[in-house]
Amino acid sequence: MDPDNARMFDVRDVRGKGKGLFATRPIPKGTCILSESPIINVPIYPSTSDLYTLWRNVRNLPDQQRQAFESLSNCHPYENIYTEYMSIVRTNCFSTYEDQASVCLDASLINHACDANSQHTWNHKLSKIVFHALRDIALDEEITTNYIGRENTRQERQVPLKEIYKFECSCELCSLPLALSATADRKVLRARKLWAYFQMEDGQKRHLCNPLQRLRRLEEISRHRAELGSCTQMHDAHVEASALALSHSDLARGKIFLERAYAFYVLEHGDNDELAPALQARLQNLPISECYGQSTRWQTDEADVPPEQSSGIFEEWLWKMRDDQPEPSLFANIWDRSTFLGINGLPTEGLFDVEYHQDASMGQSKPKRHWCFMAEVIDKATPGQLQLKVKDVDNRITGIFFNDRYKGAKLPDHPRKKGTVIVLYAQCGQSEAGPVVKVRDTGMMKTFPLSLSKVLGLSKRLRKYSTPQGELRTCHGCDEQGSLSLKCGKCGLFWYCNSTCQKAGWNDRNHKTDCKMLKDDNVHSIFAFRWHKFEEPVRFPLPS
Numbered sequence: 341m342d343p344d345n346a347r348m349f350d351v352r353d354v355r356g357k358g359k360g361l362f363a364t365r366p367i368p369k370g371t372c373i374l375s376e377s378p379i380i381n382v383p384i385y386p387s388t389s390d391l392y393t394l395w396r397n398v399r400n401l402p403d404q405q406r407q408a409f410e411s412l413s414n415c416h417p418y419e420n421i422y423t424e425y426m427s428i429v430r431t432n433c434f435s436t437y438e439d440q441a442s443v444c445l446d447a448s449l450i451n452h453a454c455d456a457n458s459q460h461t462w463n464h465k466l467s468k469i470v471f472h473a474l475r476d477i478a479l480d481e482e483i484t485t486n487y488i489g490r491e492n493t494r495q496e497r498q499v500p501l502k503e504i505y506k507f508e509c510s511c512e513l514c515s516l517p518l519a520l521s522a523t524a525d526r527k528v529l530r531a532r533k534l535w536a537y538f539q540m541e542d543g544q545k546r547h548l549c550n551p552l553q554r555l556r557r558l559e560e561i562s563r564h565r566a567e568l569g570s571c572t573q574m575h576d577a578h579v580e581a582s583a584l585a586l587s588h589s590d591l592a593r594g595k596i597f598l599e600r601a602y603a604f605y606v607l608e609h610g611d612n613d614e615l616a617p618a619l620q621a622r623l624q625n626l627p628i629s630e631c632y633g634q635s636t637r638w639q640t641d642e643a644d645v646p647p648e649q650s651s652g653i654f655e656e657w658l659w660k661m662r663d664d665q666p667e668p669s670l671f672a673n674i675w676d677r678s679t680f681l682g683i684n685g686l687p688t689e690g691l692f693d694v695e696y697h698q699d700a701s702m703g704q705s706k707p708k709r710h711w712c713f714m715a716e717v718i719d720k721a722t723p724g725q726l727q728l729k730v731k732d733v734d735n736r737i738t739g740i741f742f743n744d745r746y747k748g749a750k751l752p753d754h755p756r757k758k759g760t761v762i763v764l765y766a767q768c769g770q771s772e773a774g775p776v777v778k779v780r781d782t783g784m785m786k787t788f789p790l791s792l793s794k795v796l797g798l799s800k801r802l803r804k805y806s807t808p809q810g811e812l813r814t815c816h817g818c819d820e821q822g823s824l825s826l827k828c829g830k831c832g833l834f835w836y837c838n839s840t841c842q843k844a845g846w847n848d849r850n851h852k853t854d855c856k857m858l859k860d861d862n863v864h865s866i867f868a869f870r871w872h873k874f875e876e877p878v879r880f881p882l883p884s
């Protein structure tokens with residue numbers, strides 16, 4: 341036995357299992373218990389000539405290692421020295437790199453448990469098999485590993501253990517009463533079925549459709565897998581959740597999910613293999629992740645993490661268990677990307693989206709909140725041309741298509757180049773040119789002779805200067821707060837300390853332009869409409 345490894349465990353007889361390894365001191369979760377180079381490697385599917393190579397390799401081992409190899413347990417019948425060696429390999433090997441079955445002397449003494457307290461992995465950098473403690477292991481507790489993978493039903497575990505290793509597992513999981521065992525199996529099957537959805541797809545755009553439902557599936561998968569105790573599968577689910585959050589520019593959740601994925605990875609593999617530093621590097625710079633920023637539907641900053649990290653409330657926030665409602669405000673926050681969406685953030689045409697639609701059980705998805713597509717017109721529609729080229733709030737170029745019904749008819753209004761267009765309850769449809777918004781009802785679309793940046797700027801100013809904070813208001817002339825009583829006599833929305841500030845606001849801070857924009861009822865209605873309050877879908881003109 342490697343003297344370094346021996347400090348943590350010794351070999352003892354275990355009733356019904358032969359020998360096994362036992363902790364000679366408490367081993368904390370995450371500890372690397374054993375790290376060992378194989379003495380023999382054989383292809384997982386050996387040919388006849390591999391039998392001879394195996395025999396020669398064993399014969400060439402130093403005497404002590406050869407004797408140790410020959411005395412390893414062997415649960416398979418054999419006919420000659422060649423098949424005997426292969427039977428020893430089959431009883432004791434771990435699959436390591438490139439389809440190799442490898443035998444290590446200490447590791448071969450570790451018995452199986454379906455709910456094992458350690459996990460073995462192959463460390464490419466060290467060229468060693470490593471075992472890490474998945475939970476705290478007590479003094480004198482047997483160290484176990486899972487020979488066959490964790491996400492299996494009882495039957496799926498028992499059959500190969502019997503066939504390959506010739507024993508019936510009696511670990512705690514396998515000793516559960518039948519009813520509880522059946523419940524555990526159902527979780528295995530459910531997690532596997534849900535995970536299959538994610539395995540069927542790849543590509544950067546995979547997270548755009550119905551993201552909240554995807555997140556809820558990942559939450560359920562993670563919940564079941566946490567109970568099964570598999571770090572590999574927990575790591576995978578959290579990497580996927582991170583990619584999903586980052587696709588929608590949610591840096592706060594993307595970071596937490598990736599931190600968790602990293603922790604699961606390190607628990608199983610340690611932090612000294614090739615992949616751990618790559619994962620760390622990704623954590624340091626989330627926006628370089630290839631899926632980042634496909635849409636801004638869930639946009640957050642890394643720092644937008646609620647403080648109570650340990651409570652259930654935090655998990656609810658993390659997995660978006662409660663529907664996010666738009667922030668109540670006096671004036672529309674056009675920067676809120678859950679309400680004012682770009683093309684990639686929109687619900688997908690014809691599909692139920694849990695975040696935006698009411699229960700689809702009646703076959704038709706109805707809105708359950710207000711939202712719209714918002715963009716700037718790049719190419720004006722001309723008579724007979726039923727398409728608008730636009731740049732959305734995420735700076736993506738896309739198109740708005742009008743239903744054939746309007747062919748030859750006058751467009752709802754005359755979209756101006758550089759004007760802003762809004763389509764209520766828009767969905768992301770497909771065209772030959774890629775994703776587009778299709779307008780079927782002219783009452784759902786409105787264009788304004790204002791650029792998108794002007795609309796966004798005005799939204800910021802209205803929220804800052806027109807929204808009281810308790811008794812106080814912010815003066816649009818000097819930015820000082822106070823209980824102001826002088827307001828713009830034209831729009832009535834911007835407030836001032838005195839007439840000097842009002843003059844400064846009008847001339848130097850361009851209230852002249854804002855005031856003119858706000859005089860337009862259509863423009864005013866976008867800001868005044870209570871986007872956060874939903875009773876039923878609306879049409880243009882927006883109700884006041």
Ligand SMILES: C[S@@+](CC[C@H](N)C(=O)[O-])C[C@H]1O[C@@H](n2cnc3c(N)ncnc32)[C@H](O)[C@@H]1O
Pocket residue numbers: 356357358359360412413415431432433448449450451452453504505506507508509510511
């Ligand atoms: C890799 S060896 C493990 C060390 C072995 N116990 C020994 O004495 O050398 C695999 C063999 O150990 C036994 N074994 C491993 N885990 C077991 C378990 N949970 N219950 C019963 N036998 C087990 C089986 O005979 C299996 O074929």
